[in-house]
Amino acid sequence: MTNLINRAKELLENGTVKVVIGYEAGPTGLARPAFITDPAKAGKLIYDDRCVQNLAVYLTKAEVKNLGKMAIVSTLPVMRSIMMLISEHQVMGDNIVVLGISTEKELLDIADIGVMKGYIEKCDLRNPEKDRETLAMLNALTPAERFAWWQKEMEKCIKCYACRQACPMCYCIRCTVEVNQPQWIPVQANPHGSTEWHILRAMHLAGRCISCGECGRACPVGIPCHLLTMQLADQVNNYFHVHAGTSDNMTSVLSTYEPNDKESFII
Amino acid sequence: MSENIYKPYLMEIVNIVEETPDVRTFRLKFKNNEEAEKFSFKAGQFGEYSVFGEGESTFCVASSPTRKGYIECTFRKAGRVTNSLANLEIGDTVGFRGPYGNTFPIEEWEGKNLLYIAGGIALPPMRCVIWNTIDLREKYKDITIVYGARTVSDLVYKDELKEWEDRPDIKLITTVDPGGQTPEWRGEIGFVPMVLEKVAPSSDNTVAILCGPPVMIKFTMPVLKKLGFKDKDIYTTLENRMKCGFGKCGRCNVGKVFVCKDGPVFSYEQILELPEEY
Amino acid sequence: MSDFEPKVVAFVCNWCTYAGADLTGTSRIKYASNVKIIRFPCTGRIDFMLLLKAFANGADGIIVSGCHPNDCHYTSGNFHAKRRWIMFKELMDFMGIDMNRITFSWVSAAEGARWADVVNSTVTRIRELGPYVSYKELVNKSVEEEVKND
């Protein structure tokens, strides 16, 4: 932690960056995103188990970008998000300083995107373990049971779009769900509208989801919607042998193809 | 039980005028005579027009309250509702809720000169008050209308512009942006603020009513000030996104002011007190 | 269930399957009349949301069909479509939406008889599955019963 604070302070003091995006402790004991612009306040930064939000979501937020060049405290999911954002031309790799945090909570020396790539390659890129268990449980059910299971979750949805807003990859200014000519998704937060919304969201994240689980964590009513995108992340790897967010030059899975892509259901 | 405030009147389209390639004017008549008799409105008020199945859209009533038995609205094809409205034909049904909002204080203006300044699609919200004051012509002194659009084909109410031009008791100045003129164009060429400065109407005992795109307002205000208009003698009509029309849905407020209840008509004096949120 | 006539919507590409279906007709091959064909410029244009719209509007089954791989009029539209359908199918499976109700096929402009087979086999399968009740229920279940006011 002292390493992180010192590094953040140094970056701000020597003017390398204008803002450090990290975590601070909130009044109720939760950790939350913090934006440090004054080196004297770098001491507020923390990093521990409570730091769960995917900070990469702020790399595309207008008011944060306005602060100037950014340094960002980055765990593996944040690094992978950054890779995707660079691949999709939403941020410039040269414009951000990555303050990498290892799984052992040590500050990593990430000099540039190339080093970050090397680090990511050495990591376990599968879905988090407890989500793997839930996914396995669901995949063992019959389709009808899965339908019932998901419908129970969909009934809770209030369409607050916290799942979308918390996702670093959902940076579109106008989401398809807000397009009304034609009205693709029913506006109502009823079972039908909510189901189609979650299908749409998962499909639009296929091959782009880096399995951070932020969408499910953000949901105020506790819908585990991260399982949808994680299942697709598994399948993307299964069919196309790709893990999202492993390089700064990812090709989009759903807008590229290999002539010999394998499937077994098209007659 | 009292009425459902979200339920619109059913209106029949009795006439359609194609003002420009993407602007239409509808004349609407109440399908129910009882409702027609009870209905009244004043210049400046607006309503929610709906195509059933597509939703509602907010525009000012564009006809004058002095013309009884119908209302008119003018809209540009822009979003889902206006595009569907534009596909309707004479005889089709639309919904109308209203009138909502405040009005132009035309009684206070009696005995004064009136200067109307409008740009593009902003003439329709002023057309109501223009006709209202023209229909009560003897109560007002000089009436001057300055109207500009990007091109000649973007000018709306072409027939009425002709009528106003021909009337000796109205001074009409029309202008189009440079490059927007046709070989036959005999009006001014130039942006509204420049034309206004050239025409230089007197601010003495005069009320200015201004409506147009934000950029036009921005450059016209200094001209009006230079001509000596006081903030309280300049009026405009604001628009913000609305859903309900009666101060509940939470969209249109500018600070604590509801455009749907306290507006849409504001004097420039009032506008200066509003936070910049419109 | 015996008098159940499945509603099947077919999303087909203009260049191969639509022409193929045309050939079925001109060859006077009879096939199930349950299918409503919607023509698209290319399978690459067939958005997954359109399939959901079909179910939402009462379809019991769906056929999606285009040019065989390597035969796409636009070179690669069907390859892109294939990837999307793989993902879509996996997601639908995971959410428990019945993928037996969707037939994905490649039918060329020369395969009139094959188109009839695709339609007939799909209609037979859907007839066995019955109406897509669970999706229709999902669509009709608009709001909680208790606050419902219609």
Place this chain on the structure above:
Amino acid sequence: METTRKLIRKQSLEKLYAHLSGSRKIYAPVTAANKQVDYKYNPPYAEVASDHIRSTLSVKNIVFPKVENLFLFTNNRTESTITDIELFKIPEVVLWGAHPCDTAAFDVLRSIFCWDTKDEFFSQRVEKLTVIGFACHKSDDYCFCTSTGLSPDSSKGSDILLSRLQNGDYVADIITEKGNAILDSCPGLFEAAPDEKPVITEVKVKFSHEQVTAKLANAFEHPFWIENSLRCIGCGACAYVCPTCACFDIQDETKGKNGKRYRSWDSCGFGLFTLHTSGHNPRQVQSQRWRQRIMHKFSYMPDRNESLGCVGCGRCSSGCPVDMNISEQLEALQNI
């Protein structure tokens, strides 16, 4: 009417629940498998939660449903028709177990839905509603009802307010005529009240809402808004879990020629909430939307609706994915 205090024994409470649910729908909190508390219609008494601090969603759904039909229509172009909603069909409902912050919120909602133009949908639902409130014997750091002029045992909005005694029995304060009618319908369940004081949690006063309101009058351009909303991601979670947020959207939905116009919850935090069709947006960035949220509740509403727009339930803060803590911000605001 004058409040009367009665005793209702633990065992009689279940009988009261059964008695009430016999004649009408009952909306009561239930603990789900994941420990969240959600309100459900007609749950069995054994499942009803009584020890929770706050439910995930507020109870506003009961008077302002997340989706509510406004009317039905048939669009035949020349011969379109409208079918009105038969509001008298709205069922009688008993709200059971709501805490004082939630019950007080009905008055706040009324000040929005019934100022100037009366909204019959809301009014009818309120009229059909009987509220059995439960005073709070538990609270947490998110609670700040005492800072909004309420208290953990406030009877505002309740027809009967129940407060737990040490031994698990309850004292019942009969607040309104509706509450009195319940008392009259089952007098056997109530006994004379003891002199004992019920167990009421203590909620610390965090700020003075009058002072916040006074400060906000001149705070529109303050840098506070940008500084304190950087981490806001612009979702609608705070507005949707809020008991007093009433912004809504109006939409049409059709099947063939038949359709309905309905309203559904909306949030001022969404980027497209105020977007004009022209592309102009009066509130372009998140700090402006966050300002609107605070200003509306603590400045505009006291000014226009003579009601504070917040009841201090703390849901927006506990439900926020990035810990935008509203009471912390209001505390800071009173000192800017």
